[in-house]
Amino acid sequence: MGILDEMNTSIIEGNRDKVEELTRQALKQGIEVSTILSQGLIAPMDIVGQRFESGELYIPEMIIAGEAMTRGLNILRPLFKESGIKPRGTMVIGTVKGDMHSIGKSLASMMIEGAGFKMVDLGIDVSPEQFVKSVKEEGAQLVGMSSLLTTTMPSMKATIEALKEAGLLDKVKTIIGGAPVTQEYADKIGADGYAPDAATGVKKAKELVQVLAAR
Ligand code: B12
Structure with missing residues (x-):
């Protein structure tokens, strides 16, 4: 199983520490930040939404999945920032x-x-x-x-x-x-x-x- 698939599984299962660890690993492997974001972090939230809709998942699980995703986001956050430039607005x-x-x-x-x-x-x-x-x-x-x-x-x-x-x-x-x-x-x-x-x-x-x- 590829690391992005593992990230999907970990977010759906709400395994926060694992998501953090996998996000770091994915970066180390040289996977593009935008790919990690779209395929590793955003994609599983759609699955969570579908499972909530079909009654397979409940609100607490949705919250924990959201928190797990946020842990990954927090690691990517500094990489989105460019430093030392005057703000565009x-x-x-x-x-x-x-x-x-x-x-x-x-x-x-x-x-x-x-x-x-x-x-x-x-x-x-x-x-x-x-x-x-x-x-x-x-x-x-x-x-x-x-x-x-x-x-x-x-x-x-x-x-x-x-x-x-x-x-x-x-x-x-x-x-x-x-x-x-x-x-x-x-x-x-x-x-x-x-x-x-x-x-x-x-x-x-x-x-x-x-x-x-x-x-
Ligand atoms: C996680 C989640 C929750 C979590 C939120 C945790 C958190 N910290 O955010 C919790 C459990 C709290 C929650 C609660 C509820 N939820 Co909810 N939730 C979701 C879920 C599964 C994922 C949302 C998400 O984070 N997606 C991932 C992000 C990245 O996508 P996004 O938000 O769309 O954002 C992207 C774009 O839209 C855009 N974007 C978004 N905002 C902005 C703003 C700007 C300025 C820009 C430029 C771009 C932009 O950029 C983003 C990145 O590309 C969705 C299902 C879904 N697939 O959308 C349901 C969903 C949104 N929830 C739903 C419902 C019904 C609820 C509850 C009412 C459930 C209940 N009965 O209590 C409550 C409402 C509480 C409240 N008052 O807000 C429904 C909404 C139905 C509707 N059409 O109104 C959905 C669609 C699930 C479903 N299929 O039924 N939820």
């Missing part, structure tokens, strides 16, 4: 109000940070007011929102409305993501960008700061 990121899913948000944050942005991560269950406050305090150009539940997607709309009310929408660009989110939804709520994955998030972030700079 500042992004405030968070999982929207009512939503506790952190993994996709943290991954997007890590990759955008790696592309040279200053990231202000507000964590999970972030209210529209908290987003607005942080954008003001940080002078951010970008706001990243994550939602994994169809029931919390409206919090994205509420956040965009709160930014508008605070008179910030001409200064900041918004990017939304998360499994149930679509381009169509982004258009509907007036988000400036939609990213189906973290890599697209990086691309959008770069594009949108350029749009702002060109003004």
Whole structure:
């Protein structure tokens, strides 16, 4: 069994220490960081989701799998950072109000940070007011929102409305993501960008700061 398969099994089984060890080993073997990420860490979470849906796995197991994946992510995190460069811009990121899913948000944050942005991560269950406050305090150009539940997607709309009310929408660009989110939804709520994955998030972030700079 290849090391990436072993990582899949260990995440699904929630074997946190093993995931950490295998991530280190995979790096030592010279496997690309992006491959370790997509095939070793992200792929098993899809399987976990499917098994949850079919009733094979329960919430505690889903939490432990998430924690195991995060251990691997933490090892890759420093490798995404470029050092000593002036930030391209500042992004405030968070999982929207009512939503506790952190993994996709943290991954997007890590990759955008790696592309040279200053990231202000507000964590999970972030209210529209908290987003607005942080954008003001940080002078951010970008706001990243994550939602994994169809029931919390409206919090994205509420956040965009709160930014508008605070008179910030001409200064900041918004990017939304998360499994149930679509381009169509982004258009509907007036988000400036939609990213189906973290890599697209990086691309959008770069594009949108350029749009702002060109003004
Ligand atoms: C792990 C998990 C949990 C963990 C979360 C642990 C944690 N620390 O995050 C726990 C156990 C807490 C959990 C709880 C719940 N969960 Co849950 N969970 C999942 C699971 C299995 C994986 C999510 C994940 O981490 N995926 C991996 C990451 C990397 O993918 P991602 O989040 O999509 O992120 C990527 C992109 O979307 C994008 N992205 C995401 N956000 C952003 C933001 C920006 C700015 C950008 C640029 C990009 C970006 O980039 C990421 C990387 O490519 C999914 C199933 C699935 N396949 O999605 C269900 C799932 C999301 N959960 C679900 C449900 C129902 C729940 C609960 C309501 C269960 C319950 N009955 O209590 C609760 C809700 C709690 C709450 N209020 O939030 C449903 C949602 C159904 C729906 N459509 O609304 C799913 C789809 C499972 C299912 N098939 O039924 N869950």
